[in-house]
Amino acid sequence: MSFSISLIVNGSPCDVELDDPRVTLLDLLRERLQLTGTKKGCDRGQCGACTVIVDGRRINSCLALAVSHDGADLLTIEGVATGDRLHPVQAAFITHDGLQCGFCTPGQIMSAIGLIQEGHAADDPERVREGMSGNLCRCGAYAGITEAVLDATAAMALTDRRRSA
Amino acid sequence: MQWSAPRNDGPSQAAGNTTGNTFIMSDIQYVAPRTLDEAIGAYAAAGSAARILAGGTDLLVQMRSGAVKPGLIVDIKKIGEMTAIEETKDGGFRVGAAVSGMALHDHPRFGKVWPGVLEAINLIGSKQVQGRASAGGNLCNASPAGDSVPALVAAGAVVTVAGPQGRRELKVEEVPAGPGRTNLKPGEIVVAFTLLPRPKGASDAYLRMIPRTEMDIAVVGCGVNLTMKGGVCTDARVGLGAVAPTVLLVEAAAKALIGSKLDEKALEAAARACSAACRPIDDKRGTIVYRTKVAGVLLRRATAIAAKRAQER
Numbered sequence: 001m002s003f004s005i006s007l008i009v010n011g012s013p014c015d016v017e018l019d020d021p022r023v024t025l026l027d028l029l030r031e032r033l034q035l036t037g038t039k040k041g042c043d044r045g046q047c048g049a050c051t052v053i054v055d056g057r058r059i060n061s062c063l064a065l066a067v068s069h070d071g072a073d074l075l076t077i078e079g080v081a082t083g084d085r086l087h088p089v090q091a092a093f094i095t096h097d098g099l100q101c102g103f104c105t106p107g108q109i110m111s112a113i114g115l116i117q118e119g120h121a122a123d124d125p126e127r128v129r130e131g132m133s134g135n136l137c138r139c140g141a142y143a144g145i146t147e148a149v150l151d152a153t154a155a156m157a158l159t160d161r162r163r164s165a
Numbered sequence: 166m167q168w169s170a171p172r173n174d175g176p177s178q179a180a181g182n183t184t185g186n187t188f189i190m191s192d193i194q195y196v197a198p199r200t201l202d203e204a205i206g207a208y209a210a211a212g213s214a215a216r217i218l219a220g221g222t223d224l225l226v227q228m229r230s231g232a233v234k235p236g237l238i239v240d241i242k243k244i245g246e247m248t249a250i251e252e253t254k255d256g257g258f259r260v261g262a263a264v265s266g267m268a269l270h271d272h273p274r275f276g277k278v279w280p281g282v283l284e285a286i287n288l289i290g291s292k293q294v295q296g297r298a299s300a301g302g303n304l305c306n307a308s309p310a311g312d313s314v315p316a317l318v319a320a321g322a323v324v325t326v327a328g329p330q331g332r333r334e335l336k337v338e339e340v341p342a343g344p345g346r347t348n349l350k351p352g353e354i355v356v357a358f359t360l361l362p363r364p365k366g367a368s369d370a371y372l373r374m375i376p377r378t379e380m381d382i383a384v385v386g387c388g389v390n391l392t393m394k395g396g397v398c399t400d401a402r403v404g405l406g407a408v409a410p411t412v413l414l415v416e417a418a419a420k421a422l423i424g425s426k427l428d429e430k431a432l433e434a435a436a437r438a439c440s441a442a443c444r445p446i447d448d449k450r451g452t453i454v455y456r457t458k459v460a461g462v463l464l465r466r467a468t469a470i471a472a473k474r475a476q477e478r
Contacts, residue, residue, distance in 0.1 A: 003195070021195030021238060022228065044226045045294055046380075057267055057296040063225045064297065067195050068218065068240045111293065118292075133379035134291020 010079025037077035048135030058114030077106035092152035100139035209352030220297035256362035262301025281369030285316030318404030319388035328353030368474035387463035436461030
């Protein structure tokens with residue numbers, strides 16, 4: 001016997017059978033759905049490498065049971081670009097060298113997208129650093145990450161203004 | 166690695182029924198009831214092997230480290246009452262035990278009325294943890310350093326618990342019994358926090374001391390809740406965390422503030438009362454001497470912030 005859940009992953013409906021209720025969203029994404037862009041760093045909610053957006057909020061997917069997310073809408077790093085066109089946050093990370101080894105980058109980008117959606121980052125580097133404090137980068141690319149988030153926030157605000165104009 | 170996802174390489178070991186919300190495996194069950202009565206029934210029946218899942222940000226870490234091996238996980242997030250934020254007509258609040266920090270943060274009114282309680286809850290873990298973690302979980306995890314607890318103690322929040330014998334109400338400070346232990350009876354679940362309506366000129370603040378600026382466990386945490394009238398403090402409550410086996414309500418500190426204009430003499434007396442109440446541990450994050458001193462310092466600083474907010478309300 002198993003337990004079935006339905007999810008929307010990056011816009012596509014997805015039915016999953018679980019044979020253990022302890023499977024985390026992170027393991028579901030990586031091991032079952034082969035979406036390995038989401039990284040497993042500490043697996044205990046401290047590093048942020050596994051950050052995904054669930055129903056509009058960023059969470060640590062390592063601390064979420066898949067079984068309790070029946071009906072949830074997930075956005076992972078695989079779902080943020082539009083075809084070959086990068087998401088503004090992805091583009092900004094490249095422009096500002098917001099990475100070195102790249103392992104934490106998917107989590108950083110998902111967290112940044114969450115932060116920008118929350119609408120508190122604005123143009124204050126200190127708020128960006130606070131808002132991104134749940135994502136560790138052992139290469140120490142923090143300066144570039146902060147610049148990338150500030151830049152992407154401004155770029156997305158501009159796009160929003162153009163759209164509404 | 167015990168926690169990697171089971172592969173689809175053979176028949177499942179799971180046995181038992183799946184009625185849509187019950188999942189039974191050889192050693193662990195998961196239920197996500199829609200009603201509180203069902204949750205209490207399942208939780209009480211499973212005895213000490215059961216664990217409540219709210220945000221899961223403590224439980225999953227404890228399970229992975231092997232500290233906790235639940236036979237049953239009762240997910241309470243599908244129960245409406247547990248995730249609701251209700252502002253009563255008289256201006257009070259009722260916050261479901263499983264409401265996440267982010268959901269509370271996004272409420273249009275809560276943070277205006279209870280800024281200290283909100284800032285304390287919003288200090289639990291990272292922003293990603295905030296997307297899941299709840300004040301109910303923080304209270305039941307019963308860490309002496311839980312950030313939301315001193316602020317809720319200062320706020321005079323009342324906790325509604327429900328169990329096999331029905332519902333009862335406790336003061337927040339009555340819930341923790343010691344590190345990792347609560348005074349809840351077998352089968353009892355924390356349902357909601359009730360915060361009373363506030364008079365004009367009342368506000369609160371929470372401060373914690375950590376060696377870093379973010380993402381750390383409180384060395385000392387202090388919540389102050391004040392009512393000011395014409396520059397005089399007419400009511401006060403002080404909660405102190407990480408300085409004793411449980412979060413403390415420091416009545417002597419409140420008494421020193423009440424009736425004063427929060428002058429130096431009153432602040433000094435209240436700070437001394439906080440330091441005197443400390444019975445902390447000595448550990449890598451802070452020595453006994455340091456924590457005891459910082460308790461008084463935080464009382465002064467949190468009082469100043471709460472007083473300023475009270476003036477603006």
